[in-house]
Amino acid sequence: MFIINGNIRTMDPKKPKAEAVAIKNGKIIKVGNNEEVLALKNGDAKVIDLGGKLLLPGFNDSHMHLVGYSLFLDLIDLAEEKSIGEIIEKCRTEIKFKKIEKGKWIRGRGWNQDYFKGEKRFPNRYDLDKISSEHPIILNRTCGHIVVVNSKALEIANITKNTAQVENGYFDIDENGEPLGIFRGNAIGLIEKAIPEPTVEEIKNQLIKGMENANSCGITSVQSDDFGVVGDNNYEKIIMAYEELRDQGKMSLRVYEQCLIPNIEVFQDFLNKGYKTGYGDEIFKIGPLKLLSDGSLGARTAALTIPYNDNEETMGLNLFTQEELDSIVEKAHNNGMQLAIHSIGNRAMYMVFEAMEKALRKKPRKNHRHGIVHCQITDEHLLNKFKELDVIAYIQPIFLDYDWKIVESRVGKDLAKTSYNWKTLVDKEVHIACGSDCPVESFNVLHGIYEAVSRKDLDGNPKGGWMKDQRLTVEEAVYGFTMGGAYASFEENIKGSIEKGKLADMVVLSRNIFEIPEDEIKDVKVEMTIFNGKLV
Known part of the structure; x- marks a missing residue:
């Protein structure tokens, strides 16, 4: 395949721009001008004329949940519902329309009480009982760190007023000790173990749909957290699904x-x-050990060093003690495993950095590429610690779409000022890798780039951008979604830029995001995605 007349941004500092690319057997064999590249053409090789369109390396989402997203495609989407009443009505309609048999689980996701008009509380079992008393129901909050269930689900999971609370999580109870159907942190497992697991074939069939959707957004690589959709010891089911799809040539x-x-x-x-x-x-590879050290900001379960500004009764949840974290981090580090640890609150990050520092002190290892996923609520000390320990910052620019509205109310003005400080991290030469956390947010990369460079939500707010001194350049944002992701997976020598010898993964955009006004980036479309040298 030969691609000509392109406006190519290679992300290779040695040769940042080009006009044409030659591809053979899934690899890039030449990058240069039209004449240089077409000189290699023989026979009836396919030629694609881009007519001046922008060509970039394929996008790499550095943190998302591909299996969860793919399975969730069949769940009830509650992201647009603005009240508990609307949630009830939407679920009732779905049950009736799909003629779901009595006794079958009803699953939904995406609700967010902060978007409710009027009463901004969590739904509970009694609300969900109004949907159905004959189906067990579980509805995930958008963050994934809180679920609500109905009475039928509690019955099936055998959860009563006598059920013991779990460590590093809890379920809400009323004044009589009865469960309210709201589960947080590790307590979610009490419910999830009662839900039938998907089979390998079901996972594979849904993954094909999920990958097609990701390809339509120009994504050719993902770093995906998937084991959580099956039981604690059934992770091999996920590995098997991916490996079978790979061996069948169905991975895109x-x-x-x-x-x-x-x-x-x-x-x-x-x-x-x-x-x-x-x-x-190169198609499917085991990456880091992924740990969850706290919850989410929206659910007030991210672990802070101070009480929440808008709820002084809580400082969030730590999902490990320091001793537990030290032990598992050291074991991973000593066994040659990379680490990627979910930490949103500053208290969680202090604990994670302490565990990493202890492990590195006992067994120094250059190029360990350990990372912190989300790293949202930071202070000056934590921002410096990323560089000091050479820890990757896995950031999700699309989180600004919702979070800019709540950060100050959750953590207060002082801590908000040093949070979501992506430009500060880049200026300190910290390695950043950009992602979406899909299905928490959309994996539309153009939306992510737009929010990284504008610091505005998709409605264009706040005017002028939120903490605009933390805006990334377009180049920095694209790097985060290409070479930054490749670095995070030790693969910067085989992908992430358009260079001779690298994998032929590329994306063509409808407009040049380096030249248009930043507010228009969100409306740019993906016109073509090339994976392994083929159009997908």
Whole structure:
């Protein structure tokens, strides 16, 4: 394949711009001008004339949940519902329209009480009982760190007033000790273990749909946290689904698995089976050990060093003690595993950095590429710690769409000023890798780039941008979605830029995002996605 007349931004500092690319056997064999590239043409090789359109390396979403997103395609989408009443009505309509049998689980996701008009409380079991008393129902909050269920689901999961609370999580109870159907943090597992798991074939069939949707957004690589959709010890079901799709030639994305493992016992089992960072190939590869150290800002379960500004009764949830975190981080580090740890609140990050620092002090390792996922609520000390320990910052620019409205009310003015400080991280030469956390937010990369460079939501607010001194340049944002992601998976030598010898993963955009007004970037379309040298 030969691509000519392009406006090519290679993301290769040695040769940042080009006009044409030659591709053979899934690899880039030449980057240059039209004449240089077409000199290699023989026979009836396909020629694509871009007519001056922008060509970039394929996008890499550095943190998302591909299996969860793919399975969620069949769930009830509650992202647009503006009240508990609307949630009830939407779910009733879905049950009736789809003629869902009595006893079958009803699953929905995406609700956010902060968007409710009027009463901004969480739904509870009694609200969901109005949907149905004959179907077990579970509805995930948009963040994934809180679920609500109805009485039928509590019955099936055998959760009563006598059920013990779990460590590092809890379920809400009323004044009589009865469960209200609201589960937070690790308590979610009490419900999820009662839900039938998808089969390998079901996972594969849904993954094909999910990958097609990602390709339509120009995504050719993802770093995906998937193990959480099956039981603690059933992670091999996820690995099997990916490997079977790869062996059948049905993968249209490269997947670097962020291996979510709940505790050190399951992690030891994982290691005993021979899995470690780098196991696999260019299509599917085992990546870092993924840990959850706290919850989310929207649910007030992100672990802060101070009480929440808008709810002084809580400082959020730590999902590990310091000792537990030290132990599993050290075991991962000593066994050659990369680490990617979910930490949103500053208290969670202090604990994670302490665990990483202890492990690195005992066993120094250059190029460890450990990272913190989300890293939202930071202070000056934490921002410096990223550079000091050479830790990757996995950021999600699209989070600004919602979070700019609540950060100050959640954490107060002082802490808000040093939070979401992406430009500060870049200026400190911290490695950033951009993603979406899909399905928490959309994996539309152009939306992510727009929010990174404008610091505005998709409605154009706030005017002038939120903390506009933290805006990234278009170049920095594109780097985060290409080379930044490749670096995070130790693959910067094979992808992330358009260079001779690299994998032929590319995206063509409808407009040149380097030249148009920043407010128009969000409306740019993906016109073509090339994966492994083929149009997808």
